[in-house]
Amino acid sequence: xxxxxxxxxxxxxxxxxxxxxxxxxxxxxxxxxxxxxxxxxxxxxxxxxxxxxxxxxxxxxxxxxxxxxxxxxxxxxxxxxxxxxxxxxxxxxxxxxxxxxxxxxxxxxxxxxxxxxxxxxxxxxxxxxxxxxxxxxxxxxxxxxxxxxxxxxxxxxxxxxxxxxxxxxxxxxxxxxxxxxxxxxxxxxxxxxxxxxxxxxxxxxxxxxxxxxxxxxxxxxxxxxxxxxxxxxxxxxxxxxxxxxxxxxxxxxxxxxxxxxxxxxxxxxxxxxxxxxxxxxxxxxxxxxxxxxxxxxxxxxxxxxxxxxxxxxxxxxxxxxxxxxxxxxxxxxxxxxx
Amino acid sequence: xxxxxxxxxxxxxxxxxxxxxxxxxxxxxxxxxxxxxxxxxxxxxxxxxxxxxxxxxxxxxxxxxxxxxxxxxxxxxxxxxxxxxxxxxxxxxxxxxxxxxxxxxxxxxxxxxxxxxxxxxxxxxxxxxxxxxxxxxxxxxxxxxxxxxxxxxxxxxxxxxxxxxxxxxxxxxxxxxxxxxxxxxxxxxxxxxxxxxxxxxxxxxxxxxxxxxxxxxxxxxxxxxxxxxxxxxxxxxxxxxxxxxxxxxxxxxxxxxxxxxxxxxxxxxxxxxxxxxxxxxxxxxxxxxxxxxxxxxxxxxxxxxxxxxxxxxxxxxxxxxxxxxxxxxxxxxxxxxx
Numbered sequence: 170x171x172x173x174x175x176x177x178x179x180x181x182x183x184x185x186x187x188x189x190x191x192x193x194x195x196x197x198x199x200x201x202x203x204x205x206x207x208x209x210x211x212x213x214x215x216x217x218x219x220x221x222x223x224x225x226x227x228x229x230x231x232x233x234x235x236x237x238x239x240x241x242x243x244x245x246x247x248x249x250x251x252x253x254x255x256x257x258x259x260x261x262x263x264x265x266x267x268x269x270x271x272x273x274x275x276x277x278x279x280x281x282x283x284x285x286x287x288x289x290x291x292x293x294x295x296x297x298x299x300x301x302x303x304x305x306x307x308x309x310x311x312x313x314x315x316x317x318x319x320x321x322x323x324x325x326x327x328x329x330x331x332x333x334x335x336x337x338x339x340x341x342x343x344x345x346x347x348x349x350x351x352x353x354x355x356x357x358x359x360x361x362x363x364x365x366x367x368x369x370x371x372x373x374x375x376x377x378x379x380x381x382x383x384x385x386x387x388x389x390x391x392x393x394x395x396x397x398x399x400x401x402x403x404x405x406x407x408x409x410x411x412x413x414x415x416x417x418x419x420x421x422x423x424x425x426x427x428x429x430x431x432x433x434x435x436x437x438x439x440x441x442x443x444x445x446x447x448x449x450x451x452x453x454x455x456x457x458x459x460x461x462x463x464x465x466x467x468x469x470x471x472x473x474x475x476x477x478x479x480x481x482x483x484x485x486x487x488x489x490x491x492x493x494x495x496x497x498x499x500x501x502x503x504x505x506x507x
Numbered sequence: 508x509x510x511x512x513x514x515x516x517x518x519x520x521x522x523x524x525x526x527x528x529x530x531x532x533x534x535x536x537x538x539x540x541x542x543x544x545x546x547x548x549x550x551x552x553x554x555x556x557x558x559x560x561x562x563x564x565x566x567x568x569x570x571x572x573x574x575x576x577x578x579x580x581x582x583x584x585x586x587x588x589x590x591x592x593x594x595x596x597x598x599x600x601x602x603x604x605x606x607x608x609x610x611x612x613x614x615x616x617x618x619x620x621x622x623x624x625x626x627x628x629x630x631x632x633x634x635x636x637x638x639x640x641x642x643x644x645x646x647x648x649x650x651x652x653x654x655x656x657x658x659x660x661x662x663x664x665x666x667x668x669x670x671x672x673x674x675x676x677x678x679x680x681x682x683x684x685x686x687x688x689x690x691x692x693x694x695x696x697x698x699x700x701x702x703x704x705x706x707x708x709x710x711x712x713x714x715x716x717x718x719x720x721x722x723x724x725x726x727x728x729x730x731x732x733x734x735x736x737x738x739x740x741x742x743x744x745x746x747x748x749x750x751x752x753x754x755x756x757x758x759x760x761x762x763x764x765x766x767x768x769x770x771x772x773x774x775x776x777x778x779x780x781x782x783x784x785x786x787x788x789x790x791x792x793x794x795x796x797x798x799x800x801x802x803x804x805x806x807x808x809x810x811x812x813x814x815x816x817x818x819x820x821x822x823x824x825x826x827x828x829x830x831x832x833x834x835x836x837x838x839x840x841x842x843x844x845x
Contacts, residue, residue: 399773399774403773418776418777419777420777421773421774421777429771429772429774430772430773430774431769431770431771431772431773432769432770432773433767433769434767434768434769435737435741435759435768435769435770435773436737436759436767436768438756438783438784438785439756439757439758439759439785440785441785442784442785442786442787442790443784443785444782444783444784444785445776445782445783445784446776446780446781446782446783447776447777447778447779447780447781447782448780449780452780
């Protein structure tokens, strides 16, 4: 038994999410039952998809229940075990939520996964070698499916997904172009993440200017686009897509606050015979082993060196999350809990 | 040599296409060179894609040149031949254009195809057993790829593509729902074409009303949508699409006059993990033999009985075409030339 601080969803956002939507509570962890383990979380992952769960409206998956601990990926170590497959001290990744400890039925398939921290730091299993990395892998490999020499573009380029996307695209001989907010992020994208070019959307703040910048960065047009943002940035990218190009639609962060964001010219999908496909990586568990293997190798060999923004302590999670939604983080947003 | 009346594109539309964009001219057919045949056209096909060709702007394919004979599919018979593979009297389908005769280099692959009129009337090779039929086949079989019991929807349901779509969908055990303009077309769709239901968009003239009508006609939601129209009808359909549904994007007739028509809520593509794919059937020649075989059998066995609207004489082609763009035709729009 341990004292466990938790963040629960107290009430749903009216438009923009605010700190008052969350509440910090403290409980004691329950006694373990047979097959269960108690995991002490080292890091909590904050991700844009959580915003969608806060709404009552139809979204990817079930809404986050009111009064329940916020959903979220976690890495940590086994603190107590009533399961023969897990020993105290094992490093594990799971969906422990916004709290310091979780009790897990470790026999449930997919509930907990042991990880090796010899070559990969524990926190990276929430980012480059975790859900965001596999998200980039699925969108690039399974939807965009680029040929060598193709030009591929990703928005939110310096985030956890974008960072992995760059390394995976370069490994396939593509020209990788990022879109990010601010000169510092764009410099980092090119100098550290391996992007061939990165466009600062704050410098090109309308469709026409953005489209012109994309033309310069993508002289052969765009064959594949990984969409994390939506809205006017997507409209600008659509204007540069080549015939038979593919769009992997993974996030529309710009529309989470409720107002539907239109697509200006969907006829371009027909004119350029494009394919646009929305996906959620958790529905494609069959690709995880292959994807994690490649991502682990890229990190282990230094070809993918993701940056992290780390908030301290569970009480800091709501503000860190709201900052993430506004692009204030630099790389993968984590909360350190120990 | 024969006197040949032709319709040429005289000038490009400013917004809506008008009769004054076209000009009727008369010439004599040239003397045949070795390998060529002279085809006397019996029927000219009028199709929405032609509107796109009239614009100078980037569209599917090259613009129609000014002063040139309008592009178009034709069926007819060989009137003279300097090609050993074609005899006078052979029935042939080709892209003869808006004119009474065409001279064809019959050795060019795909330029001319002999057809058998034993079980299939010659004109149907421009519709159900021609390009529109194969268009329906590709969108349904290759993009929507329905399972038995899936609900599939098509707009412009009583047109040449929609008619074939219904027969192909019913052959696969799907629930087929049409969208058409007017009670008479909707009755025809259900009674003659085999649709399980048909929604009159003129009776449900905004997104909300249309979406409600779709809910009633599609109680299990929509698994596949074949889009011939675009605009607000597509917005309404998007609200009823199921998870993992597919949209074959074939036409956006509502946007041909230049004004881009936005898509109201593209985030639905992500929320429902949809796939949307634009295509042009002429870029998928590999499917034509299989598709034409199935379509020919459906027509030959009476399971597909497409209706035709026939204008008389080449001079009537422009007005018939403008009527087609406004949905005045009932079934496949043809011009009879003999």
